[in-house]
Amino acid sequence: MELAIQAAGACVVCALLAVVVRRGSPETALLLAVAAAVVVLLAVGQALEEVISFLAELGERSGISPELFVPLYKAVGIALVVRVGGSLCRDAGESALASVVETAGAVCALVVSLPLLRTVLSLLLELME
Template sequence: MEIVALSGIAILAAILAVMLKKYNPEYSILISLGAGALLLWMILSKISPAISQIRELISAAGISGEYGVILLKTLGVCFLTQLSADSCRDAGEGALAAKVELAGKLFIVILALPLFQQIAGSALSLIGGGA
């Protein structure tokens, strides 16, 4: 029932942040960022079984390990981008959050380029255009 602990920490941090925002907005932001980092650490400490399961599924499906690495890196970029953008929004920096989200999307496209190349090569070979 770790979700209960995670939820409790999040609610407690939110209440503290709201209470401090009126008097010390800088501490409010620090509490929010600190709680976010703690929650991320708690979540990442439990992710290894999921990663192992994903690796097993990729191996069982006969898919190249390279694609599994791309998948895991992409998921990491998504999670970090979301955390960073939300933290920027909490600090009142909506424009900065939008830039972080744009950067995350671009990094995902860059990470996926090998997959696009493989798909394009497969499509060309299917239509007879590949060498």
């Protein structure tokens, strides 16, 4: 919870600074937002390691092949990157680019999910036989 409060505080302070700076230099305001996003994501990255180790342990103990969890991890990572990227594009006033980022993210998520979908298809075919 402490990390969430720190991240929210840093982002609010950065947003207020960006509002002040935006009048004189919109480009600087955008760079300030990007810098804040990178700092917060790096801080959250350390906490994310704990979650990843727990999910690895969960995968080992469940008896499910670890290869089935990899597409899930990749899809979640893509979703997080796309959300931040789309928001930054919208902040820069580029709604069309934000939509392109989101569409590209959806396609990438489907591509990384193909191994999982193939496994489901093979299981369904085995059940039908």
